Amino acid sequence: MRCCFPFAVFAALLAGGCASSDAPPAGRSLASFKGESACYNRETEPYTAVVDTHLHYRPFDGRAIPFEEMNAFLSRTSVRFANVYGIGQMMPADSSCSNYLKCPGTPVSPTTRNDFVNAENMLKHKPDDLHLTLSMTFTDLSNPEPTVAMMQFYEKRYPGMFHWMGEVNLVKQAQFNNRHKPATPKDITKWVDFMAALRVRNSPITIHSDIGNDASPTLYLPLMEQALALYPENKIVWAHMGMSYEQTTMKASEHIAILSRLLDQYPNLMLDISWRILQDYYFSVPGNQGQYVAFMNRYSDRILPGSDFVAFRNNSFKVYQKELEATGRIHQYLDDDAFRNIALGENYFTLLGLDYQAPKVCQH
Template sequence: MNVCRLLFRSAVPATLAMAFSGAAVGLTLEDYTNPSPACFNRATQPHLTVADTHIHFRPFGGESVSYHDMLKLMADNGVVFGGVMGIGQRLPWDARPGCDSYQDCRDLPANPTIKNDFVNAANFAEFKSPGRQLVFSMTFPDLARPAEIPALIALYDKEYPGLFKLMGEANVVKQALFPNGHVPVTTAQIDQWADFMKILRERNIPLALHSDLGNDTGEPTKYRLLLEHVLRTYPDNKIIWLHLGMSSQQVAMDPLNHILLLQGMLDRFPNLYLDISWGVLEQNYFSKYRQGYVDFINRNSSRIITGSDYVAYKNKQPAYNYADELKTSSAMNAYLNNDAFRNIALGQTYLTLLGMNATYNAPQICPSR
């Protein structure tokens, strides 16, 4: 426990504690590996997410924020756990300058590839992640070409045995990518996932899926059946539905209908988990129907995880800022009850989902006076 945190726990104002010690604010891995009698005091400590379970250490194209800088951004913002997700798609290697995001170059494909996963793995093998616990995810799957997935898992096993504990973010349907050639996965293709889903089940590896629910042009649940088909066909696989199914193409769904749909899915599919990462949820849904979503999240917090959904663009304009993304995606944390805060912001649900809770557990929340 460092000086800064001792001061925090004796309720010295944050600015004073920081000025005194100069150390980073917040929890450390030690607080998770060695639970002490000290508890997490929500009255004096930040509500920012400590377990950023959805963070892209690499961009679609262009120059990446360096691995070292990513670790520094996490540390500077008090993030202890990182779910490192590719990103799974890359623009062509010889794309013209300025193609940082697929949105910058709509004439180019942004196809699934192993490239970013291997860069992330190589960086971790070389530099490790002092003070941070990273979970590496296989983000390469092209879910429309399931036959190739087991062989690529074998390649990962050969090069980095035991490193990858998660699969995804992989796209079932991502409307934002349609102009770059992405098309939704079909139910017939989902039926062909059996071989790789068996591998995931045997290893207790969750699959994180980007699967848009629908859109604002009269089709609010157009793609619902795709995710349901996955859940019905593979009921014993742990599935994480990313962003609550929302996207920039769907910013105006009726929130009550959204919540009822989500609750129905959780009730019907016990191995389904939800991810509330990405600022679009705060901007378009949480901030507009706060209490409804708070009640929903509090009720289901043992099946919900969160994260920034930051993408490591070095040069993207307007500037893409980790602190801002973390702040926006963490706004909801402040409204959650103590159980939900510990489960989601401090990461207990994530640690349990990934079987890491034999080693790491979130600190308890101090009782409020």
């Protein structure tokens, strides 16, 4: 890659462009993504993403990092665009538990509470230096009938503010001990109305759907396959490439074969590479990295980055920074086209039809 020469470095810094290696990892300005901008120097600018498509501004117990403080976290990193997820499943208001994994038996139930808090925060504290997309996270995929009416209520109360749905759970084994049950094949057939409503609104939906577990690697894959087959026109984002802590030993070749087959079959399917489980148990395993890099280069227009950070009140900026770095580490090895599409946000802008564009990567 060709480095920016000194004057270009200076000019780019003023416009939020190429940063020196001694500069803080603050990244470019939001305005620099409007129209043409200085080329992106991969040797001196961050490899972490400019968009965090999987960011939970609200935790399971409601005790969150304040909205403006969370936005300040983003401004201190490379991120200028983010999906504002709540968490659609919360513990009872009178529960003292902050981590459902440590509280088996405590129900984690669908609710609108976090979405409404996020919307109110956006009304009061919308930032000037970030582009935030509100997402509806309330949907219970095992009980879909009320979803359309609730979407209409959202639009009446917060007109024009929500442009995404998810993360919503098709099957999430981590919550089985908290009374979560996977949507059944019959349940999936009942998504017709709300999936049609999402298509009318051109809104993507992010679905958490575990492929399986270490004992039965493809146990739950048929559920996601059915959703894709029934709703091929919907913009479906498969969270975490289908992985989970219950499944950490699948061979990279098998995982990639499943994803490749479905991406080829369903042109509207996208993947997100959020959650550091992918880095820790798949991308970093000896022999795996090259396979995943080749896969991402091949399907570079079908992948979205994300941290999967949850804004628990006790989480610090350093925690967010570490999650962003871990989930973005694979970006370093992508080719320039894939880096622009994924890390620099071009896929995200295209998916939502935003009037922004990713900078081109500097060439030698």
